[in-house]
Amino acid sequence: MLRPTRSFFIAVVAFLTLLGPSLLFAVTGYTKGRAVAPFTPQFKPGDYAWHPEVSPAGPVVVLVSLPDQVMYVYRNGVRIGRSTVSTGTAGHRTPTGVFTVLQKKVDHESSIYKGAKMPNMQRLTWTGIAMHAGQLPGYPASHGCVRLPEDFAAKLYTVTKLGTTVIIADNKSSPVNTTKPGLLFSGTTTTQAGPMPAGFTWTPEKAPNGPVSVIVSTADRTGYVFRNGVEIGRASIGGVERLSGTHIYAALATVDASGKRNWISTASVGGRAPNLPDLANKVTIAPEFLSNARALITPGTTLILTDAPVSDRTHSAPGFNILTTQTK
Incomplete structure (x- = not known):
């Protein structure tokens, strides 16, 4: 029997990536993510921009826009990151408000949805709302959490701490001056x-x-x-x-x-x-x-x-x- 070669596996992964994050999720469990230029006009599901070097120190503020399905990350008043997200469906709407990061775990499994892995989890409430790596199909698809591209979730994890402010807004305005x-x-x-x-x-x-x-x-x-x-x-x-x-x-x-x-x-x-x-x-x-x-x-x-x-x-x-x- 013929055995698949390493080149064959590389070709399969490349093909799945071209098909988009939804199918890639079926294989890996998460949307891997793709780094793009900061001023790219149209972000596709899984796209993100990350440049922490433009503001190396200072307090971090995270803003999630539910209508835009976008997260903005600011440090000391300067935007260092932007990413597509997937938030809660109509029946499991992500709550709006001002939150603080209550708990951080690199490897976490949901206590509500048994077996659901939540890499780079950052808890916002003790009732099941968190930010973590997940599938980004291009629309709200979670049970209330804020899903992030896998790569971006790991990067965000490195700049936040317990007590970091996270704002989830039901409007289309990003942070202003x-x-x-x-x-x-x-x-x-x-x-x-x-x-x-x-x-x-x-x-x-x-x-x-x-x-x-x-x-x-x-x-x-x-x-x-x-x-x-x-x-x-x-x-x-x-x-x-x-x-x-x-x-x-x-x-x-x-x-x-x-x-x-x-x-x-x-x-x-x-x-x-x-x-x-x-x-x-x-x-x-x-x-x-x-x-x-x-x-x-x-x-x-x-x-x-x-x-x-x-x-x-x-x-x-x-x-x-x-x-x-x-x-x-």
Whole structure:
């Protein structure tokens, strides 16, 4: 009997690759991925661009656009990566919101779908949502996870850490220009004339360590501070009633000429981004709360300005998404 030669196997693999990622998945289990030029106008399923050398250090922010089925990776405000993804189907929709990486495992097997391998898994919730290598057929096909090309998943794994901010947005806007939302919590912010919101709570002992996020909700007229997914403080806030939509920012490692920290606007959904200097001039907030929150701002801190109420899931336990438009 004739035995297949090495050349035969090489030819088969090359043929399968030409047929596309869906068939290659049937053989390997995952879409391998293909590196393309950063400004390639049209990415095909499995395509990605990866250039971490353009920004070697600083906080990492990951943004996933569900309509575009694309992931963007920023480090210190500079885009270092872009990749096609496959997210949840209509019946298993990937939740939107602001997440932090809770767990990382190079070799992981799903505890929900027995036998399902998830290489380079990065957990976003304790209820089964993660980023990992998988099949990318060119449309949403997962049970809620964010599937990545195998090669890109391994590269992304090397630049993230526990606490890295991951934003999953149901809009078509990628991160925009660096701005200064931190004025709301900067050293120059003071209470303004007008009625002062009364009362605040501050209990940092509930979560002594972990990534920090700040939410200003106009629906609640409240500012919240979370550490490691646990609420450690809240205060009434006035002067932000006209805010529309949800606007998300991440603190950078750099500062401007006056010593104020730079921030990157990572997503803006459902309204025009506010004029932050004007907004800062209108804010009224308890000075002690402002001082406490200001002291926690470090590179990677997430700031969210929204006209939506803070979800009840926020208060349930560490590890849930900080803000979500979906309820269960």
